[in-house]
Amino acid sequence: MRKLFLLLLLTVCCQAAFAQQSNRITIRGSITDTSKAVMPGATVMLLTPKDSALVNFGRTNDKGAFEFRNVKRAPYILKVSYVGFLPLQVEVNPDNSEVTDLGALPIKPIQKELLEVVIKAAKAPLSIRGDTIEYNAASFKVPPGSTVEELLRKLPGMQVDQEGNIKAQGENVTKVTVDGKTFFGSDPKLATKNLPADAISKVQVFNDKTEAAKTTGIDDGKREKAVNLELKESHRKGGFGKVTAGVGTKDRFQLRGNYNRFNTKEQMSVIGLGNNINQTGLSFDDYQDFRGSQSFNWEDQGDFGFYSGGVYFFGGDDGIGVPITGGGSNSRGFSRNYAGGANYNYDTKKTKLSSNYFYNQSGLTLNSDLDKETTLPNSSFFNTDLKSQGSLTRNHRGSARFEKKIDSLNTLVIIGNLRANNGNTALFSDQDFFKDKNKDTLTSQTNFANYNQFNGFQLATTAIYRHTFRKKGRNFAASLAYNVNDTDGSAQQRSTNTYFNDTTATGPTIFSINQDNVTSSLRTEIKSSLDYTEPLSKTTFWETFYNFSRRNDKVDRDVFDVGDQISVRNETLSRYYTNDFTYNRIGSLIRYSDKGFNVSGGLAGMWFHQAGQFASNQGSSNFTKVDRNYFSVVPNVSVNYNKKNKRFNAGYNVNVNQPQTSDLQPVIDNSNPRFIREGNPDLLPSLTHRVSGGFGVFNPGSFVNVFVNVNYGYNINQIVYNQTVNELLVTTTRPENISGGTTKGGSVYFSFPIKKTKAVLNTNFYTNLNKFPTFINGVPNQTNNNNYNAYMSLDLTPSEKFTFYPTFNFSITDTKYSVNTAQNLTIYNYNYGGNMNVQLPKGIFFNGRMNYQIYKNPKFDFRQELPILNLAVYKLFLKDNKAEVRLTAYDVFNKNRGITQQAYQNYVQTERVQTLARYFMLSFSYNLRGLKSQMRQNNYIY
Missing domain, CATH: 2.60.40.10 (Immunoglobulins)
Incomplete structure (x- = not known):
């Protein structure tokens, strides 16, 4: 708290200094x-x-x-x-x-x-037109060679955190366009981290409407904060870009570059990189939702009508964990990365094409040390895990969005996303298990070595047709989509499990696993949607919609017990499984929209049908059948007001979600012999009642922001993972449906300038209160996981030669277990950060970045302090400052460690990962400038 006091004191002193000047x-x-x-x-x-x-x-x-x-x-x-x-x-x-x-x-x-x-006057630094704020980039000075990210930090009302996430007027920016066109899909960071600040003429911040609202002309009340970067005329003619090469101690290297060529109709960009300093460089990575790099919103995927859950084609497994902290890629292991991509846009009044391709390859070496405590109804046990992992993954991604305005009434949109990947992993683990906290008595040991190879191919395509009738407000839309997900993998599982608590005269009991398995999985889906809107008046509209989906899953898993001479198929662990899933939804709603005020209410009927079968092998004559129907009526009510920089929203909806295929598969996964997973073909869809609301005010004159949001959710048939722990401390998990889980949360964001254009204070307070019911050894357990967070940042930009951005983040996670209250715990995490830039004489610049992390877990007497300091000094030279030489010191104090603490439904763990620590790097960069244009402007300068 002493450092927090110092930060607050600094804020007060700055304010007083500005206010007390004579x-x-x-x-x-x-x-x-x-x-x-x-x-x-x-x-x-x-x-x-x-x-x-x-x-x-x-x-x-x-x-x-x-x-x-x-x-x-x-x-x-x-x-x-x-x-x-x-x-x-x-x-x-x-x-x-x-x-x-x-x-x-x-x-x-x-x-x-x-x-x-011709008005020859100084350009206005900014102009405010309704809900749109336009900044003149030339009025906000940044060091030569800076990226757009550094420019955004200078703009009043804009914030950029250390990870590059952008807020405008207190709201997250979800889309960044360049001259109104998408740049490498929908990831804002790809534009802000790769485009140079000196290429930008204007930065426009506005509330963007959905694609459906733009096409139909009917405001649906949905908004997303968007930023458009308008290029200088000089950069619309010719090419511009930047290349960087660096070498460092400990054999470190980096090479990266980008090149861009834009004009009024076309945009072309290429990006490439290679390094062994744990930087992907492109935030567009494997964890991005593959439902579409070109999907700007729900309607653009062709799923018409209000959102009510339903079918996900590319999505992760349902998670029940509540991560407490976690580092980025630079905090876990050692990686060697290569990546490259190209982006091409073509934009005219009638034809719009946005396309991109990426390739990335990453090799990872990771060694970790984990301590874990698992809570049981009347006791608990402890285990340690020394793990070593190596992996190599390769990914190809391609995306395209084509929009054709056939005539004034008809529009066609075609979206395609493709991904192909392959790779291999090797995982070695040594685990020790204890029944006492002091780890005096070793009860069992497990050592395993797993080798995996995989190949995958995914394709997602959607076609959307929209027709606007001559009667204003009458619209029709239809969509058709086809998706494929084809994966194959093979694995070798080798483990030795020693149990000391069951000793005999001959010694401890030892079980060994020596298995190979081959798994192929094919998922196909076809889906379609229809939507019709009829105006009842100038402000009232009736909308009806229909959604259909037919999905087929086919999984063939063959497991073989490997002997000295031959391999024998294991009929217990092998499975052949098919599942046909049909989804129908029909609904209707009434919408009132006028002058920024939007109210809608509607009902939809949802029908799920699952028809599956499974057996130990594909040729079996004894298949177990699965045949069930599920019907639900779901309401949806929303109220939105968004005008004159004021917003209010409230809503109630019911989401129904089908279980993940991996949870439905009746397959036993023993890749970790101490943690067995099995599916459950009897799972029902989960249903969540959700209420949310919020309001916000942004004053464009004073740049004061206030935003408040609250939400509450109640789960019925929530899919949770029940655990059974036997006397040998082997855990078996199985997904089941349980009702009663809740999620509650709220946030308050407040930002105001202490001194306009010089100092801005941003504060954010948010909390999440979650209740997770589950069963441990047949005993109901309720885990209450309450998270409280406070964030504060100060943007100090007193001059173009000095900027300072201190930050502070404080988090408390309070976890309570109903089955064993003695295991309740509270974890504290602090994070002090800062980024400072100083311009010195003769074209020399200095940059310092500090990230001081403190982890505290009093229950386990754990405290870890990680002061990570990076320093850089660089000089610009050659004509127009085209060249830069930079000397960087990473992790000056040699303290970088990958630390993660997590609390789940009945266990808590702390993991330490060896990762890249102190090194030094010398790099050289060269900027390619755009050809200058002397075209005379006939418009006025505002």
């Missing part, structure tokens, strides 16, 4: 048109005469008045902009009084005879 005045006035009518909502800015740097800004009130308080007594340029009016520029020279009143300042409307006027 010789301060107030500048006020009002804005009118030529007829002397007041102009509310006009953007007013104070600029320095020397370089037009932004000093302060705001908007006129309902009476057209503005006021800048506590500004330094000095000459200024007052800049006024308003849509449809010529920008006004006034010189301000304060006298000796405390208040400088400029009186009523008239602005002139743009008239036809003024269109040939």
Whole structure:
């Protein structure tokens, strides 16, 4: 808490320093048109005469008045902009009084005879038009060679964390476009981390509508925060990019580069990298949801109607774990990475094509040490796990989205995503088990070595047809999709299991596993949706929809017991399984939409049918059949208001989700002989009642943000993983349906400028209260996992030569078990961070990045402090600063360790992973500049 106090003290001191400076005045006035009518909502800015740097800004009130308080007594340029009016520029020279009143300042409307006027005035640093804020990039100085990410950090109302995640006006940015076009799919970081800041002319922040709302013209109340990067004219002609090569101590190396070539219709970009410093460089990785790098929203996938769960084609298994902390890729093991990709966009009024391809290869070496305590109804046991793992994976990904406006009434969209991957892994594990916390008595040991090879191919395609009738508001849409997921794998499982608590005269009991298995899995799906909207009035619409899906799963798993001479098929562990899953949903809703206010309510009937069979082998004459139906009526109610930088939302819905295929398969997985998994073909779909609400206010004049959100969910037939632990401490898990689990959460975000353009404080408080019911050895257990978090950051940008971004994050995780309250525990995690940039004389720059992590677990007397400090000094040279040489010291204190603490339904564990620590690197970068264009601009500068 001492460091938190120091951070708060720093904030107060900064505020006091800004407020207590001497010789301060107030500048006020009002804005009118030529007829002397007041102009509310006009953007007013104070600029320095020397370089037009932004000093302060705001908007006129309902009476057209503005006021800048506590500004330094000095000459200024007052800049006024308003849509449809010529920008006004006034010189301000304060006298000796405390208040400088400029009186009523008239602005002139743009008239036809003024269109040939060339306005030679300083560009306004920003303009505010409704819910859209547009920043003039040239007004916000960043060091030469900076990426867009560094530029965004400078913009008022924008925040970028150390991982590159972007917030605008307190909301997460989910889409970044370049000149209105997608850049390498829908991942915002690919644009912000790879495009140079000096290529950007304007940054536009706005609330984007869904693709369906854009096409139909009916506001559905859904919004996503989006950022558009408008390129300079010089970078729309010719190419630009950057290449970097570096060598370091401990045989470290890195090579990366990008090249971009844009024009008004086309965009082409290539990215490539290779390194052994644990940097993928591309955040587009294997963990991204493969439902579509081109899927901007739910409707764009062709699943019409309100969301109510249903069928997922590419998705992860249902998880019940609650991770407490976790590091990024640079905190786990040692990896060697190679990746490359290309992006091509073509955009005209009638035809839009967005496509990209990626290849990445990653080799990972990982050694870890794990301590784990598992809670039972009347006791607990402990185990340690020394693990060594090596893997090599290769991935090809391709995505494309084609949109054709056939005519003014008809639009066709075709989306395709393809992925092919292969690889191999080797895993070695030495596990010791104890029945006492002090680990005095060893009860059993397990040593295993597993080798796996895999190949996979996935294809997801969707075609969407939309027809807009001549009657406004009447629309029809249809979609058809076909998906394939084909995977094959082989594994060798070798283990020795020694049990000391069952000793005889001949010694402990030893069981060995020596097996090979071959598994093939094929999943195909065809699905379709229909949607029709009829206007009942100018503001009221009736929508009805139908969704259909037919999915087939086929799994063939052959397990062989390997002997000295021959291998014998294990009929108990081998399985052949098929599952046909049919999904139908029909529903209807009424929507009211007017002036930013959107209310909708509807019902849908959902019918699931599962027809499956399984046996020990494909040629068996004795198949066990699975045949069941499930029907549910699901409501959906939502209220949204989003206008004038104010938003409110509330909703109630019921989500119904089909079990994952891996949970339905009646297959026993003994790859870890101490943790056996088996499926359950009798699982029912899970149902969740969810209520949520929130409100937010963003003041574009003061850049004060307040956002509050709450949510509550109640689960029926929740899929949980019941555990049975036998006397040998072997755990068997099986998915079952249990009702009663709940999730509750809330968050409060508050941000305000302490000094406009100089210091901004961001705070965020959020909590998650989760209840997970399950059974341990047949005894009902309820795990209450409550997580409380506080986050604070301070953006200090006093000048273009110095910036500082300190952060603080505090987390408490309180876990309580009903079966054994003695095992309750509380875990504390602290994180202090900071990023500092300093411009020194003669083109030399300094950067420092600190990440101080503290992990505390009083129950296990565990405390770990990891101060990770990275320092860099670099110099720019050659013409136009095209070249850069940089010396970087990573992990100066040599403290980097991969630490993860996790609490699950009945166990808690701490894992330490050996990873890349201190090293030094010398790198050289060269910037490819775009060809300059002297095209004259005929538009006005705002």
